[in-house]
Amino acid sequence: MSKIYVLDTNVLLQDPNSIFSFEDNEVVIPAVVLEEVDSKKRNLDEVGRNARLVSKLIDDLRLKGKLYESVPLCNGGKIRIELNHRSFHQLQEIFVEKTNDNRILAVAKNLSLEEETKNGGRPVILVSKDMLVRVKADAIGLISEDFLHDRVIDNHDIYSGFSDMYIDTEQMNSFYEVHKLPIEGQMSEPYHPNQFVVMRDALSSSSSAIGIVNQTGTAIHKLIFDQEQVWGIRSRNVQQTMAIELLLRQDIPLVTLIGKAGTGKTLLALAAGLLQTEDMGCYQKLVVTRPIVPVGKDIGYLPGEKEEKLRPWIQPIFDNLEYLFNTKKPGELDDILAGMGSIQVEALTYIRGRSIPDQFIIIDEAQNLTKHEVKTLLTRVGEGSKIVLMGDTEQIDHPYLDAMNNGLAYVVERFKEQKISGNVKLLKGERSGLARLAADLL
Incomplete structure (x- = not known):
């Protein structure tokens, strides 16, 4: 089923290309979001740069059709600037102040209520990087999500640069003698160039060695600067x-x-x-x-x-x-x-x-x-x-x-x-x- 995604300002300022991240669904940008983007475009920092890029992207889309109706995107979706559905009637008893965040919530809530009255109405989802906006959305019965498309990693599982390996005594002795261990068949997990390997003797708790995967990924080599003193500093x-x-x-x-x-x-x-x-x-x-x-x-x-x-x-x-x-x-x-x-x-x-x-x-x-x-x-x-x-x-x-x-x-x-x-x-x-x-x- 097709969905409607209402974007908060912080999503656009974090990733200007976020409008292309929602596949074949419809992206809705409330008019108040454009006002907030406009207020940031003169900044000389990264936020200002992103605000200017968002402005240019939307201006380019304007040439393809009427933005207040809908304009097709290259990924099969649509985008529109929402000028209506600004009524604060549904929220005035819950959130008294008409802040920009509450105005965005009002647009999303009114769109959701309108879709509920239709046969086969589409789900309306508010996308925001602001946790409290998502909490407010939940409080008024509105579906909300964080924007996750810009994440580099999931669940803080960042590449550590090293891993452990258990080898037998013969292999450990060979590594100490020739300072090299062929990698084929040794590592069950994926490895990367210049990744460190802490090798431990599977039969002895005291024997261990540190090696580094060579740049061709064919072998583990002994460290070149093991125990090196650097400007009076030792590891x-x-x-x-x-x-x-x-x-x-x-x-x-x-x-x-x-x-x-x-x-x-x-x-x-x-x-x-x-x-x-x-x-x-x-x-x-x-x-x-x-x-x-x-x-x-x-x-x-x-x-x-x-x-x-x-x-x-x-x-x-x-x-x-x-x-x-x-x-x-x-x-x-x-x-x-x-x-x-x-x-x-x-x-x-x-x-x-x-x-x-x-x-x-x-x-x-x-x-x-x-x-x-x-x-x-x-x-x-x-x-x-x-x-x-x-x-x-x-x-x-x-x-x-x-x-x-x-x-x-x-x-x-x-x-x-x-x-x-x-x-x-x-x-x-x-x-x-x-x-x-x-x-x-x-």
Whole structure:
């Protein structure tokens, strides 16, 4: 049976192409949604870009017919702008204020009541990313759904970058001797290039080894940088050992690190970047940046030059650099960085149009990037550069993103089959006992 989907504003602002995601059903956009989209189109952020794209898509559809009646879509469905059914009579005793959300609910409810009076009337479904709008819809007897088409993964089942394997003693001894284990017949689950494998002896609880699947997928090899000390930092757990391997490998230009606060993502990435930039000379510069998304209420405009404005946002990076350089006095780190000249702290705002060759690029808090933003970043990477994206997909401050549709998860899932990328999900917090307990309990 054909259905009618009424779209909330946040669905269009999250994914402008959402109007093509409902197969051969009818998509209805209330007039108040167009007003909300219009109010956002002058924004200079991702929301403003999506508002402008929605406006262009609808304007293009206008050329195919009368939008207040219905216009066919390329997927077999239809779309129409709903100018009627705005009566607030059905909701005035339940929701007193005529907010935009309540107006959208009124349109969906009136459409649903009209369809119920018809023979073979179609179900009316309100689609919204706003949980409270869906709760309100349920309260007035209206069917509602979240928009799930933009999800990269389901049920938080993101690719971890490693798996366990049980082998016999003979195979374990062979791996220790020749540092290689043929993969055919060994792994029952699908594997990916540069995926780590924790091998355990099926008959012995104490014997184990860590290997990495080669880029052709034919064998598991011994780690190249096992037990490597990086700028004075040693790995404290298995996943940190895996992360160091990826960070130091010249043949893996894209690395993604996922983990809770305190798992060592930023510290390891900075240490590996400093080693390869300053000591080994593999890269000309170490570029560090992070999205400017506040936690809690925004503190507003900041005084000073670009570097001074960025300092509050980049302070976590400087905290890790102070630890790596073992600075004790105020201003000592600034003097060191000024003398080195090869460490650059940049804002994502100025990344468009740039080409960044021969540099080690670190993007912290990448979970707050949208799919479009992360695409913009990766397409800036020049020849000979390495980029590291890291963050915690459970700590998202962006209002239109969640653990299953953010830019970091998008990159992890889309690149897991590629030979040039590697991913590790760090599990154990190493900042302190208190930080580890807080990450687990809070």
